[in-house]
Amino acid sequence: MVKSSNIGYPRIGENREWKKALEQYWAGKLEQKTFLKEMETIRLTHLKKQQEKGIDFIPVGDFSFYDHMLDTAAMFGLVPKRFDYKGGEVSLDQYFSIARGSKKAVASEMTKWFNTNYHYIVPEFDGLTPTLVDNRPLRFYQEAKEKLGIQGKPVVIGPITFVKLAKGYEENKWQEVVQQLVPLYAQILQELSLAGAEWVQIEEPILATTIGAEELVLCQTVYQTLKEAAPSLKINVQTYFESIDQYQQVVSLPVDGIGLDFVYDEGANLTSLKKYGFPQEKVLFAGVVDGRNIWRNDLQRTLVLLDEILDVVTKENLVIQASCSLLHVPVTAANEKQLEPVVGEAIAFADEKLTELTLLAKGAAEGKEAISFEIQESTNALTSLQKSSYRNNQDVQYNINHLQTFAAERQAAFPERMAIQESVFQLPILPTTTIGSFPQTQEVRKQRLKWRKGELSQEAYEQYIEQETKKWISIQEELELDVLVHGEFERTDMVEYFGEKLAGFQFTKFAWVQSYGSRCVKPPIIFGDVAFQNPMTVKETVYAKQLTSKPVKGMLTGPITILNWSFVRNDIKRSEVANQIALALRKEVEELVNNGINMIQVDEPAIREGLPLKQQKRETYLQNAVYAFKLATAFVENDTQIHTHMCYADFEDIIDSIEALDVDVISIEMSRSHGELLTSFEENSYDKGIGLGVYDIHSPRIPALEEITRNIDRALQVLEPKLFWINPDCGLKTRGEYETIEALKVMVEAAKETRKKL
Ligand code: GLN
Ligand code: ZN
Numbered sequence: 001m002v003k004s005s006n007i008g009y010p011r012i013g014e015n016r017e018w019k020k021a022l023e024q025y026w027a028g029k030l031e032q033k034t035f036l037k038e039m040e041t042i043r044l045t046h047l048k049k050q051q052e053k054g055i056d057f058i059p060v061g062d063f064s065f066y067d068h069m070l071d072t073a074a075m076f077g078l079v080p081k082r083f084d085y086k087g088g089e090v091s092l093d094q095y096f097s098i099a100r101g102s103k104k105a106v107a108s109e110m111t112k113w114f115n116t117n118y119h120y121i122v123p124e125f126d127g128l129t130p131t132l133v134d135n136r137p138l139r140f141y142q143e144a145k146e147k148l149g150i151q152g153k154p155v156v157i158g159p160i161t162f163v164k165l166a167k168g169y170e171e172n173k174w175q176e177v178v179q180q181l182v183p184l185y186a187q188i189l190q191e192l193s194l195a196g197a198e199w200v201q202i203e204e205p206i207l208a209t210t211i212g213a214e215e216l217v218l219c220q221t222v223y224q225t226l227k228e229a230a231p232s233l234k235i236n237v238q239t240y241f242e243s244i245d246q247y248q249q250v251v252s253l254p255v256d257g258i259g260l261d262f263v264y265d266e267g268a269n270l271t272s273l274k275k276y277g278f279p280q281e282k283v284l285f286a287g288v289v290d291g292r293n294i295w296r297n298d299l300q301r302t303l304v305l306l307d308e309i310l311d312v313v314t315k316e317n318l319v320i321q322a323s324c325s326l327l328h329v330p331v332t333a334a335n336e337k338q339l340e341p342v343v344g345e346a347i348a349f350a351d352e353k354l355t356e357l358t359l360l361a362k363g364a365a366e367g368k369e370a371i372s373f374e375i376q377e378s379t380n381a382l383t384s385l386q387k388s389s390y391r392n393n394q395d396v397q398y399n400i401n402h403l404q405t406f407a408a409e410r411q412a413a414f415p416e417r418m419a420i421q422e423s424v425f426q427l428p429i430l431p432t433t434t435i436g437s438f439p440q441t442q443e444v445r446k447q448r449l450k451w452r453k454g455e456l457s458q459e460a461y462e463q464y465i466e467q468e469t470k471k472w473i474s475i476q477e478e479l480e481l482d483v484l485v486h487g488e489f490e491r492t493d494m495v496e497y498f499g500e501k502l503a504g505f506q507f508t509k510f511a512w513v514q515s516y517g518s519r520c521v522k523p524p525i526i527f528g529d530v531a532f533q534n535p536m537t538v539k540e541t542v543y544a545k546q547l548t549s550k551p552v553k554g555m556l557t558g559p560i561t562i563l564n565w566s567f568v569r570n571d572i573k574r575s576e577v578a579n580q581i582a583l584a585l586r587k588e589v590e591e592l593v594n595n596g597i598n599m600i601q602v603d604e605p606a607i608r609e610g611l612p613l614k615q616q617k618r619e620t621y622l623q624n625a626v627y628a629f630k631l632a633t634a635f636v637e638n639d640t641q642i643h644t645h646m647c648y649a650d651f652e653d654i655i656d657s658i659e660a661l662d663v664d665v666i667s668i669e670m671s672r673s674h675g676e677l678l679t680s681f682e683e684n685s686y687d688k689g690i691g692l693g694v695y696d697i698h699s700p701r702i703p704a705l706e707e708i709t710r711n712i713d714r715a716l717q718v719l720e721p722k723l724f725w726i727n728p729d730c731g732l733k734t735r736g737e738y739e740t741i742e743a744l745k746v747m748v749e750a751a752k753e754t755r756k757k758l
Helices: 017-026 032-053 068-075 092-100 136-148 159-165 171-195 213-229 247-251 268-276 299-310 350-366 368-387 394-401 414-425 442-452 458-479 538-545 559-564 574-594 615-633 652-660 674-683 705-718 737-757
Strands: 110-112 119-121 153-157 199-203 234-238 257-261 283-289 318-322 503-506 513-516 519-521 525-531 554-557 599-603 641-646 665-668 689-692
Touching (some): 017 032, 032 136, 032 350, 068 119, 068 136, 068 153, 119 513, 136 171, 153 171, 159 171, 159 213, 171 213, 213 234, 247 268, 257 268, 268 299, 283 350, 299 318, 299 350, 299 368, 318 350, 350 368, 394 574, 414 641, 442 458, 458 538, 458 737, 525 574, 538 574, 554 574, 559 615, 574 599, 574 615, 599 615, 705 737
Parallel strands (some): 153 199, 234 257, 257 283, 283 318, 599 641, 641 665
Antiparallel strands (some): 503 525, 513 519
16 A cells, blocks of 8 residues: 655635635634634645545644734744734734734735745844744644544644744854744644554655754754654644755654655656665655646656656555645646647646646556556546647747847847947936836726626727826826836736737636735646747837837846746746747847837846755856846847846845846845945946936835935935936836825926936
8 A cells, every 4th residue: 555645735626715804804804713723624625525525634723814924923932023913823914914914013924935936024033033833734623623523734834944934033053943842842742642643744855955964963862852852743844845965864864754845856756765675664755747847747757757766665554645835836737728728638637637746646656557547547637738820839949949040139239239228218317217017997897807808899998008108108208217128017917918829828718826825826827838829018118109209118027037937838948938938028128129129127036036956056047037037138239228127126145146147237126125226236336327226116105205215315325326227126117106106296306306416
């Protein structure tokens, strides 16, 4: 018998009922009691579903009202002082205040969970002493047992990962912080053991990043203590998202099971497994189904992988899992009827993946004949997609094989280009501009919805968009901005808009994934060869341009952002998909230039997001990213000005790559970290056009003149005025019209004042 297991299940529900309940509760439309009851129903439904699918190890405690890191912090009473917490169990409202802020206190910081698009709430230690105020895993273990008779597998984030991802302690004291938590974890395990739990899943994804010897040494002693605290409770130390560099040390941790990812590691864990073996007495929780992409499993191939694993571990000691929690994929593919049939057949979301897990467990136990029908089905589906014309676009493939024939370097170096562009555009010093979008008001959305439903004709919709564009061109002229934009009124979303116009994309109806809190995203699927079909932005941009004598920036989303915000086909390398997108965008750039648009912004807010967890893989990723960006943009003549925009990120370790993009102007969000960002650019003596956002667009507040002037002055202390641009932090689509205009007035005023001082 080979068992199946699940690491975690999506919280949001098939129809996002979780999101809806949360938002109603926050809006005061749902009483706490009703809210809790609804959440319980969702939670139990999910457990039942996993049981019906035949999963042997069903996770409990992975469910959350917001985020699992926040849950862990709350369990230890780690409530930042500003929330007036008096000890004891953290109340629901306190819990949500930490995540979302309250009238009196700002929310805790939120940041990306490893290299996924899920964001967690960063725990703050700041002088707090952790105490166990709620044995959360126990609570959920008992609930599943009492209400459904399910012997669940409690899950919890491990102490090393928890502390490493938290903040508010001196970096060199992190080991002491871990030691503070160890007795609390020990108590959790003891109570679980007493209650009859058999296994616990302790998640330590930090072990799959580049970690030092120190972490591993501490890991040994921590898990030794935990094991001794509850000897009869079996511990699985679960890793995911990558392979383990220090394989031998990790598999010899004094615990009962080790969870390894065999999908996202480029074969490294399997190689280690074969080379060093696996401790005989331990259970291997093998992640063999992709937990974060939406493709159907190639059962035949996975059985081969499992065979190799079974050369090292016995069937009794093998448990089959997805590579990570299914939190990162949508709930069910059953409702996506509108997809191209070859795509519809080739996808698997959380529920379908659970079925795959039990099938694979059966196949591994009884031999492939036991699931031969299902193997055939999966092979057929994947082969049909592979053979379809969508994946065999001859032109695209020819171009990809002849990339060296596409210029991907600017003709002249920046100083020479700058001189040429100065004479073309004739801009004042410290030119003012915006990042692209203007307010997407209720009305704009309403019109688009009507058009989508067929209640508004194509013509009428286009007319409406033109009217908005016209209105905002004249607003921008009145504001005396120097470089104008068309406003992006035709776009819902910066990736979807392009995906809908390019070949190779599909859009789902219900495939939502939690991004942070109740916020869900519905990433497009890149399933085929990506190709340019028709101009995507020319009409709107040219329309705007003929309304004014000022330069109008064309506005595109870059290849890496499109890639990182989509579910991507896995039959070819991601870098190749990026190059396909780049070649398609290159055509769009060409079209824009041919139509007289010679200032073009190609947004890349998601470059940093795709950075691999392992240090040794970063260089290649960044090189590929830079290449794809330049493939799309760098072929233009010297008199065409290429801009890019990036939202806030930690730029320090990627600044060389930003420089290598060789754009004429970059605009970057600044408000959240003025000082740090400036230092990175100063230390690297960045020497091309640069616009550091001079006011925060996330708040409706209208900035004061002194505030903006101060931001400009600070930047000009380290950056050359000749290279400096003045712009807001990011696009303005989420802002209201009034506040947008007022804030921009102040910004332009600040630019004028500063110019006088120069
Ligand atoms: N051009 C986009 C906009 O203005 C950029 C958005 C972003 O950086 N996320 O909305
Ligand atoms: Zn931005």
